[in-house]
Amino acid sequence: MPPSHPTDEDRPLAPETRLLHTGYDPRAYHGFVNPPVVHASTVLFNDAAAHVANAQKYTYGRTGTPTIDALELALAELEGAATVRLAPSGLAAVSLALMSCLSAGDHLLVTDSIYAPTRRLCDTVLKRFGVETTYYDPEVDADGLAALFRPNTRAVMLEAPGTATFEMQDVPALSAVARARGAVVLMDNTWATPLFFRPLEHGVDLSIQAATKYISGHSDVLIGTVAASERAAHDLTAMHRNLGLHVGPDDIYLAWRGLKTMAVRLARHQESGLTVARWLAGRPEVTRVRHPALPEDPGYAIWKRDFTGASGLFGADFAPVSDAALRRFLDTVTLFGMGYSWGGFESLVIKARPEEARTAVPWRGTGPLMRFHIGLEDPGDLIADLERGFAAMAASDPDAE
Template sequence: MSAKPSNPRTVAVHAGRDPRSQFGMINPPVWHASTVLFPTLDALDQAIRQPYEGLVYGLLGTPTSRALEQAVAAMEHADRAIAVGSGLAAIAVAIMPFVQAGDHLLVSDGAYGPTRHLCEHWFRRWDIETSYYDPMIGAGIADLIRPNTRLVHLETPSSLTFEVPDVRAIVGAAKVRGLKTVIDNTWASPIFFQPMDLGVDAVILAGTKYIAGHSDVVIGFVATTEESWLPVKRAAAEFGHHATPDDCYLTLRGLRTAAVRLKQHEASALEVARWLQSRPEVRRVLHPALPDHPGHLFWKRDFTGSSGLFAIELQPCSRAAVAAMVENMALFGIGFSWGGFESLILPFEPNGLQRVSTMTHDGPLIRLHIGLEEVSDLVADLERGFDRLRHVAG
């Protein structure tokens, strides 16, 4: 084994900590800081010259946030990483430094909803134009690149509908034209996919989900090449983004067990997904690891696993029937976000969001997050839910 392991499971356990430098204690302490004192004016001048490198001001980083950033960068096979206060903040600071007035950017039509709001409400005000592309476009993205296109945003799989794009083809076409590429890797996390290996410039992670993993933290990361680090760090700093010391600590703690949690989410979700395929109430299961799913071959080629989040299309039925099912679950909760230890159930409608790859569906769509409960208990809960649904649907 080389001295520096690259497998994210091993890296997750060891990266970002140095017990020898802290009395042999395993976990880094939580450093709470705003002011950092300088012993001399020369030291102050040095800090002003390089504000993002040393420890200068709490907003710009503490030993706790640096430890977490090191661990995330190592897991993502990135040169560096920047911790910010949410996954959404990570999306904003990953894109903003690379576009300016008059530019055009290409965004996956499967992007997380608030990414679209950012483009349509804010970037548009700043005269930055967004076009959406079909996530299954592959190398065809070349035809959408304009002289003023600066950046391609990817998300894999798509939020809500879970198509898996051909990341290699899209990134390849973008790189030939000298464009920046950023990808939202929240679903797989670096445990199952490392897009930096495919040449992207920056990876966005909502650490809120599987990295922190306990539904008690909101945090985000941008993992970058050395070249892209400074522009992203500067955007984060100048807009005042910051990950709190306690959230950094909790996230580091969550990250150490991310690999085992994800393996369990994967196994349980697949078991539930296959069971759902056999149910008469279910028209379709949208899960990247199922062979007939759009982009399944790209998932198989690029990923080493699948996580706990997927969706189903029910046979056509009323809102009242869906409500009877989801409002009375014993184990599945109705709520936003995902990636914690608990199971969640959420009806959704993607067609209000998507522009070019409108998914056709006749029945209601439901997103499921499969948590760490015993699978047979989850199946029994869903089974009772289907009984209620059929009772109301008639």
């Protein structure tokens, strides 16, 4: 059991403090500050009575170890969840969550801004198992979402902001529509982490994290988590058990370790991200920055109302530019790597392709949409790197604005 810390109603512990002191009690394991990394399949019963009654805290490596418990309990506390289950990747966590609440014949509503492999999962595996998916405008209001409901609509999936396009969603309003119709609400909350947004407090039932990103924070592990409300917990636990999902103890430990420094890392990602985003917004090569924590962003009001912070991932629409000039930009910057992940210590930039995915509302961008992840480097160095990139882009494409 985690230690209990004295709090009073006037001064509950801040989430930054709680995440350092939940999940595991050092007194339970000889005073070691971190939990043991238990490699296990076989667990022996103490005696025949325990065996016959199957009554022992741990009985098999797949169904629980002190390492699994530590991360699950810490995240349950942070998410305000009835239970948390671990999955071998963020995408596996999405699959687990969706499969826990859907059956053949069900209808699913998914935001058009969803992480692309989640869309592929819906369009292939779920379709094959008899679940039909309708994609909706990410900026739909409550009435618009209600109009899409069918008698068999069983679940609604949210993601805010969208991974590549950064639209915000009114999570409480959309969740209320779904709940009133008996549907389960799922949300991919990887961008904010449970430190900056707690989905279960806003009507969501299944809150998903690609812990690969900010929770782990060092680009060296894949892991996913699903946190469930009371009403979704039983089905989540059953599906997790039935699928036989398991995460190796070393990977769980890396996520646990990352969690301990997540608050300070996120503060830096937020600050540097806003610095670079504001700088980009002032550049002639950029027509629009997509970052919900900038007051000019259409999602700002919702972000300000519901979220307590912003991470380091945002988008920038470049003015129309030739492919060759864009390649020059990408090949000139050196501190920004080109890579699909994010949430680690390093800065990244990629060209997003929302126009290839959208089915509910066609994507309307002015030019290439670039997705930036601002890492832990000095923001002045990052801006100087981008300046060099823009100079090379202009030299290669002198007519571009």
